[in-house]
Amino acid sequence: MNLDSKIPSGDLSEKWSNHKGSIKLVNPANKRKHTVLVVGSGLAGASAAASLAELGYNVKCFCIQDSPRRAHSIAAQGGINSTKNYPNDGDSVYRLFYDTIKGGDFRSREANVYRLAELSSNIIDQCAAQGVPFAREYSGELANRSFGGAQVSRTFYARGQTGQQLLLGAYQALMRMVDAGKVEMYSRREMLDLVMIDGKARGIICRNLTTGAMERYAGDSVLLATGGYGRVFFLSTNAFNSNCTASWRAHKRGALFANPCFTQIHPTCIPVSGDHQSKLTLMSESLRNDGRVWVPKRKEDASKPPSQISEDARDYFLERKYPSFGNLVPRDVASRNNKEVCDEGRGVGTSGYAVYLDFKDAIQRDGLQTIKEKYGNLFEIYDKITNENPYQTPMRIYPAIHYTMGGLWVDYNLMSNIPGLHVLGEANFSDHGANRLGASALMQGLCDGYFVIPYTLGHYIASTPLPAVDTQHPAFADAENSVRSEIQKLLTVGKTGKKTVLEFYRELGHLMWDHVGMARNEKGLKTVIQKVQGLREEFWNEVLIPGEATEFNKNLEMAGRVADFLELGELMAADALNRSESCGGHFREESQTPEGEALRDDENFCYVAAWGYTGQNKPETLNKEDLHFESIKLSQRSYK
Amino acid sequence: MPKLKLNLEIWRQKNPEAQGSFEPYQLSDIDDDISFLEMLDLLNEQLIKSGKAPVEFDSDCREGICGSCGVIINGQAHGPLQATTTCQLYMRHFGDGDTIIIEPWRSKAFPVIRDLVVDRSAFDRIIAAGGYVSTKTGPHPDANSHLIPKPVADQAMDNATCIGCGACVAACPNASASLFTAAKISHLGLLPQGNPERSKRVFRMVQKMDLEGFGNCTNIGECRAACPKEISIDTIAQMRRDYVQALKE
Numbered sequence: 001m002n003l004d005s006k007i008p009s010g011d012l013s014e015k016w017s018n019h020k021g022s023i024k025l026v027n028p029a030n031k032r033k034h035t036v037l038v039v040g041s042g043l044a045g046a047s048a049a050a051s052l053a054e055l056g057y058n059v060k061c062f063c064i065q066d067s068p069r070r071a072h073s074i075a076a077q078g079g080i081n082s083t084k085n086y087p088n089d090g091d092s093v094y095r096l097f098y099d100t101i102k103g104g105d106f107r108s109r110e111a112n113v114y115r116l117a118e119l120s121s122n123i124i125d126q127c128a129a130q131g132v133p134f135a136r137e138y139s140g141e142l143a144n145r146s147f148g149g150a151q152v153s154r155t156f157y158a159r160g161q162t163g164q165q166l167l168l169g170a171y172q173a174l175m176r177m178v179d180a181g182k183v184e185m186y187s188r189r190e191m192l193d194l195v196m197i198d199g200k201a202r203g204i205i206c207r208n209l210t211t212g213a214m215e216r217y218a219g220d221s222v223l224l225a226t227g228g229y230g231r232v233f234f235l236s237t238n239a240f241n242s243n244c245t246a247s248w249r250a251h252k253r254g255a256l257f258a259n260p261c262f263t264q265i266h267p268t269c270i271p272v273s274g275d276h277q278s279k280l281t282l283m284s285e286s287l288r289n290d291g292r293v294w295v296p297k298r299k300e301d302a303s304k305p306p307s308q309i310s311e312d313a314r315d316y317f318l319e320r321k322y323p324s325f326g327n328l329v330p331r332d333v334a335s336r337n338n339k340e341v342c343d344e345g346r347g348v349g350t351s352g353y354a355v356y357l358d359f360k361d362a363i364q365r366d367g368l369q370t371i372k373e374k375y376g377n378l379f380e381i382y383d384k385i386t387n388e389n390p391y392q393t394p395m396r397i398y399p400a401i402h403y404t405m406g407g408l409w410v411d412y413n414l415m416s417n418i419p420g421l422h423v424l425g426e427a428n429f430s431d432h433g434a435n436r437l438g439a440s441a442l443m444q445g446l447c448d449g450y451f452v453i454p455y456t457l458g459h460y461i462a463s464t465p466l467p468a469v470d471t472q473h474p475a476f477a478d479a480e481n482s483v484r485s486e487i488q489k490l491l492t493v494g495k496t497g498k499k500t501v502l503e504f505y506r507e508l509g510h511l512m513w514d515h516v517g518m519a520r521n522e523k524g525l526k527t528v529i530q531k532v533q534g535l536r537e538e539f540w541n542e543v544l545i546p547g548e549a550t551e552f553n554k555n556l557e558m559a560g561r562v563a564d565f566l567e568l569g570e571l572m573a574a575d576a577l578n579r580s581e582s583c584g585g586h587f588r589e590e591s592q593t594p595e596g597e598a599l600r601d602d603e604n605f606c607y608v609a610a611w612g613y614t615g616q617n618k619p620e621t622l623n624k625e626d627l628h629f630e631s632i633k634l635s636q637r638s639y640k
Numbered sequence: 641m642p643k644l645k646l647n648l649e650i651w652r653q654k655n656p657e658a659q660g661s662f663e664p665y666q667l668s669d670i671d672d673d674i675s676f677l678e679m680l681d682l683l684n685e686q687l688i689k690s691g692k693a694p695v696e697f698d699s700d701c702r703e704g705i706c707g708s709c710g711v712i713i714n715g716q717a718h719g720p721l722q723a724t725t726t727c728q729l730y731m732r733h734f735g736d737g738d739t740i741i742i743e744p745w746r747s748k749a750f751p752v753i754r755d756l757v758v759d760r761s762a763f764d765r766i767i768a769a770g771g772y773v774s775t776k777t778g779p780h781p782d783a784n785s786h787l788i789p790k791p792v793a794d795q796a797m798d799n800a801t802c803i804g805c806g807a808c809v810a811a812c813p814n815a816s817a818s819l820f821t822a823a824k825i826s827h828l829g830l831l832p833q834g835n836p837e838r839s840k841r842v843f844r845m846v847q848k849m850d851l852e853g854f855g856n857c858t859n860i861g862e863c864r865a866a867c868p869k870e871i872s873i874d875t876i877a878q879m880r881r882d883y884v885q886a887l888k889e
Contacts, residue, residue, distance in 0.1 A: 051777040066698060067764050069804055070706040086784065128783035129775045131833040133797040140787030158797060164705055165800060172772035179768040187761065210753055239700040276674045278681055281703045381703060384728045387673075450777045500688050502681070546688050551655070552696055552754040555688065 003256075003610060003625040006411040007111040012631050013093075016115045019412070020455055024462035031056030034461055035219040037204055039191045039246050041068030041174065043167055043442060044425025045225030047449025050173035053182035055454055060217055061174065062189045062206060064241055064557075069171045072227055072239040073445060076163025077284035077378065078147065079155035080442040082120040087144050091152040093117045098632065100440060103149040103330050104405070104433020105584035105600060106634050107259070107608075109627065111412060112430045119451045120443050124156055126450055130169040134158055145374075146289050147438035149330035149639075155439045160284050160378045166442055170449070189215070190557060191246040192486075193479040194222060194253045194421065201250075201421035202469050205479045207487075209557060212550040214480050216471035220461055221420045223453065224250060225445075228404035228426040230263065232565045232572065233517070234509020236401035237269055237282040243561035244568055247408050247427055255416040256610035256623060258429035259406035260568065261576035264436055264585050265518050266402030267334035270385055270395075271354040280400040281385060283357070283378055285438040288327040290362035290371065291395070293318050293334070295355050299345040306348070306356055306394050317341055325639040332435040332585040332598070333639060335399035339518050340596065342398070349396045358394035399518060403441060405432040405585070406575075409610040409625070413456035414448060417610075419464065422457065424448040429608065434584025487549050490559050494545025501559045504539050508532065508562070508569055516573050521589040525577040529570055533617075536566040571611055571620055578622065581605040593636070602634050644670040644731060647739040648683065650695055653752050656759075660752065662741070676719065676729040677702060677709060697756040704728040704868060707803030710810070711756045712743040717807035717866040725805065725868040745806050747815035749853040760806050762852040763820060769848035770841040771824040773833050786832045799827040801869040811866035814855030819863040821849050822879035823871045829882060839886035846883055 008019040034057050038049040041063040049061040085091040096117035101108060135143040135157050144153040158165040177183040188209040195203035203218040229244035230236040251257045268283045296302055297315045317337060319326045338355050348354050363371050379390045407429040414422050425445040515528035547553040581601035582591040591599045608625040645668040653660030670679055677699050684694035699709040704725040711726055713719035719729045750758040808819035825842050828834030857876055864873045
C-alpha cells in the first residue's frame, strides 16, 4: 500500500500556514448540514468536539465514562510545553521542534512535529482565556518549570494537576456547546465497530453501557480520540478502563496500526507491591526538577534503610553518567538506567526493584514550604499508597508503562488510510516517534483538537462527495450483527468458563511486561508471540463471564477489551521483532552502543511501520512510510 | 504483612427500578496494603467463580483524580479518612474482624443504576448551565496580558480542583449540590476571564441545581468534611453573594 503522508511542500516553517491557506473551506451555512462523530472526550476529543461545534458542525460525542470530565487526560500531572520563552532562556519554535524530534529518537515526521511546536504557544493562550488556573509568579505572570530532554524551562503547569485543569477547560467548552444545542453528549457508550459505506467511515456501533442496548450513529466523519493502549500490560499508570478497543475495531476494518511497539516506560512510578494490585501510580516527572535519583554504590547496602547509607556510599547514577542533563534525561534513558542498577543487585525496597528519589537536598536548599507548594499533592498520594512520608524518607520509584507512542496511522491532516476516519491525540502515532518527552502529551492532544482538526476536517468535507446516509443502511445492520455475534460468542463461552477475565488480563500483562517491556530480544519476542496466541485460544475456550449482554455488566465490557488486547499484544511483539534496531523506548538488546545506549539503524529502519489487518489469526502485512529529514541531521542521541 | 478477616454488608440493587437490599459477605486473608477497591475486586473474583453476580461499582484512574469512584463506607462518603477518595483508601485503615457497610451515594438527583453505581449526569447539566467562560477556540491575547495576582490564582486553583465525585451531595443531609456548584462559580468568578459572565452564570447554575432535584444548603458543613479535595465552604458564601448581586441586576 502506498502511504501518502500528504506533507505540504515548501519550507518547514511555512508548511502549515501554506496548507491552511490552500485547503478547502466549508461555507458557514453548510457546516450545519454535516454531522461529526467524536469518540472520546479527553483533551483531544473534548477540544475537537467543542471547536467543531463552535464552527457550526453538528457534533455527537461519546465516552465510556459516566461523564466526559473523567477521561484519562485528567490524570496527567506535570505540565504542558510551550515555546512562549517567558523565562527568556533561549526557547524557540525550532528548539521545541528539535528537542521533540531528538527525544523521539528521530522516528517521527518532521512536518507534524514542527506544526506542533508552532501551535504550542496558541494552546497556552487558549487555555488561559478559558480560565485554566495555571501556576503564577508573584508578578501575576505565568510560571514555568523544567522537564526531561530539554535545557530550557518551557513547561506550564497547574500544581501537579495540569491534565485535570486543561481537561476541565476543554470539558467546559464542550458543555457550553451542549448547552448551545450543537453537541449531543453520549456518556457510558462504548464504540464497538466502525461502519464503512463506499469505502468511507460513515458511522459507529456503540453499546450503551447502562442498558446494554446496541446503538447506531451515522455521520460524515468519525474522529477517534480514544487514547493509548498501555493497559495491554495490565499494570500501568493508565486508568483501569483505558483500552484500545475503538482503535482496534477500526484497525480490523482496515485502518493501519503504526509502530505498535513504541511504548513509553515512565521512570518514576510507585513500584509494584503485590499480586492484587490493579494499577500503578505515576509520580510526575516534574519531581526530577528537585529530586535526586540514587542507589547504594555497593550491593551489600541495598537492604539497609536509606538513612544508614552515607553520602559517599551513594551512587547518583544519572548525574554521574549524564552530567549535562543529570536527573532530567529523557524518560527512556532514565528508565533503562533504573532497570540496569536494579539488575546489578543495587535496587532497593523489598523487591529490590526500586531506586530512591531523594528530596533532602532540595528541602535543605529551598525550604520545606517551597517543596510543599510545588509537589505537595504528589507527596500526599505517595504517602497514602506506601504509608511512608517522602519529606523524611526518599521515595522509592521504578519504571512503569505510561504512554504509547504508536497508534493508528494518520497523514498530515490527521486522517487515517480510511477516508473520513480521523485519529487524534494519543490514539494516533504521529508526533512522538519512539519516545515522548514529558509535558508533550497534553500539548499534542490539545493541538490536534483545537488547532489542527478544525481546519483539516473542513478540507475533507469540502472536497469529498458525502451522500446522505442513515442508520437504516445495510452496512449498519452488518456491523451491528457482527458486534452482537461477538458478544454472544463471549457470553456462550463465558457461561461455562473457568478463568475470570481479570485472570486472563493479568496473565497477558505479565507476558507483555516480561518480553515486550523495557528490554526486548529476538528469542523473547518469538516466545511471547506463541504464548499470546496460546493465551488467546485459551481465552476463547475458558473465559468465565458473569451476567448478560442486556444489563450493566463491567465484566462483559472488560472481556471485549481483553479479547482485543490479546490480538494487539501479538502485533506489538511482531513489530518489535521486525524492528531489530533500538530506538527511544524500543530497546532491542541486540542493538546497543558500547555504553549500553539505544543504537539506531537508520539505513534499514528509518521508516514508520504501518501494519494492515488480514484476518483472524493471520500475520499482518507491513507497509512502510519512509521518514525524510530535510532540516535535521540524524545523529546518535547524546544527553551526556 | 497483617491479614484481615472482614464482614461486608453491601447494597445490592439489580437495576434502577428494583428494590435493593443489603447482602452479607465474608472475606478472609486480605493483605492490609491493598486498596479498598482492590478488596472489592477480590470479592468480585470470588463471587464470579461461585456463579454469583459481582458487585458493580465505578472506578477509573484509581489515583484520586478522575472522580469516578465513591461509595459510603460505614456511613461516611469515601470512608473514614480526610481528603481521600475511595480508591486512595487502603485496607491498613481497617482492623481484623471489622464489619464494613458499603452503600451507593444516596440522593434523588443521583438515581442508582446498579449496586454501587449511580447516575451523576445532573452534575454535567449544572456545568452546561454556565460553568464555563464563553470563549471560542481561536486566536487570543497573549496569556500574560491578563496578570493575575498569585494569591488569587492560587485560590481559583483551590476551587478548581473539584473532581465532581458527588461526595458533597452524598454527605449532605439535604443532598445539596451547593459545594460542587459553588466551587465552579468561585473558580471562574475569581478570574478576570470569568468575570464578565459572573451574574448570569450564578443565576443559571443555581436554578439548574434546584431543577435537578438537589436539596438546599442549610450550612451543615458535611460536604466540606467529606470533600476529598477539601474545597472550602467559603465558596458557598461567595455563591450566595454573587446570587444576590445577580438578582439586583
